[in-house]
Amino acid sequence: MKTAIYYFTGTGNSLAAAQRIAADLGDAVLIPIASLQSTSGEITPQADRVGIVCPVYDCGVPVMVAEFAARLDLSRAAYTFAIVTMGGMGVSALHQLNGIFRERQGRGLDAGFAVRMPGNFPPLYRPPAGKKCDRTLAAADERLGAIAEAIGCGRAVPPRFAPFSTLAKAISYGSFAKSVHEADKDFSVSDACTGCGTCARVCPAGNITLERGRPAWNHRCELCCACLHFCPVEAIQLHVMRGTEGRGRYRHPDLTVADMRVQREGGTF
CATH class of the missing domain: 3.30.70.20 (Alpha-Beta Plaits)
Structure with a gap:
């Protein structure tokens, strides 16, 4: 089964996650969302499985990713998934993507996953270093192995309920997106x-x-x-x-x- 994985990354966490998933699934192609910004109109992946992998910004997805998701035609996809990488809260970003797809496609994500990776916004907190960073990356790699297995089996994994993340997104994401x-x-x-x-x-x-x-x-x-x-x-x-x-x-x-x-x-x- 062919898989198309669209990704956005700033510090490499999401690219590493996308690469791990692609390697485990096989017959997968990684497509950078940023490279599609100069194109117009809807995008129809030629794949059976379609996924988005991106970081969490202010408990939502990067604006570039949200705009891309609104252009994505999933009518040919048998299975859709999203993976968000985050340093703290961020499951609400999966609900955001789910809502975009429901509005655009009339169907939501088949599966949504959040993976904790080293946080990297120094104005808010210092990025982890040394053994702490290594432990976080090792745990993320183990988590990604389980995620790849779930995707490979076509398992339905609805984004979990996350009240604090949802509240934080409601407070901060709108202003972030407007001014970013x-x-x-x-x-x-x-x-x-x-x-x-x-x-x-x-x-x-x-x-x-x-x-x-x-x-x-x-x-x-x-x-x-x-x-x-x-x-x-x-x-x-x-x-x-x-x-x-x-x-x-x-x-x-x-x-x-x-x-x-x-x-x-x-x-x-």
């Missing part, structure tokens, strides 16, 4: 910047250009913070909440700049 593209106004770059251009290469939204050797943000931000985490000299800071100065950086140990470029420019794994 302008959120890049809170980024800055210090004199430590070397003009290497890594930030521009890893941005899935294609939101960063180099002007006189320094990054400029162009108000298409998804707040994935790839620019922040990938900067080799930590010259980029985000000035919200507690800020990011000295608060650590994170990306999945298997994620590369090349992976991020594939995400924006298109290509499959």
Whole structure:
């Protein structure tokens, strides 16, 4: 049974999850959602199983993912699923996708799964490091193995009830979604910047250009913070909440700049 897995990632957790699921299922293709932003109209996957894998932002899905899901035609799919990766709460993101599909398709997800992975929003908390990070990734890998088994069997797994996550999403997600593209106004770059251009290469939204050797943000931000985490000299800071100065950086140990470029420019794994 062929599987199409559409993914969005900022620090690599969701890509690692998608890769693990694809490897376990076999006959699966990974398709970056960011590479489809320049296309218009509905998207009809040529696959029996169709899934979305993405992180949780403010207890919902990234705006780019929500917009993509509204364009997805699932009429040919026998089984649909979603996996969200999260550092804290976020099952409400599965209910969001389920609602989008019900409104668009008249059918919801056949299965929805949440996977705890290293949190990576330094203004809110320090990303885990060392053995703590390793333990979190190992537990996530074990969880993903069980998820792949459920998907492979075609098991129905409705998103579980999550009152606190649902309440948090109701409070915060609307304002997040409304203002996220302008959120890049809170980024800055210090004199430590070397003009290497890594930030521009890893941005899935294609939101960063180099002007006189320094990054400029162009108000298409998804707040994935790839620019922040990938900067080799930590010259980029985000000035919200507690800020990011000295608060650590994170990306999945298997994620590369090349992976991020594939995400924006298109290509499959």
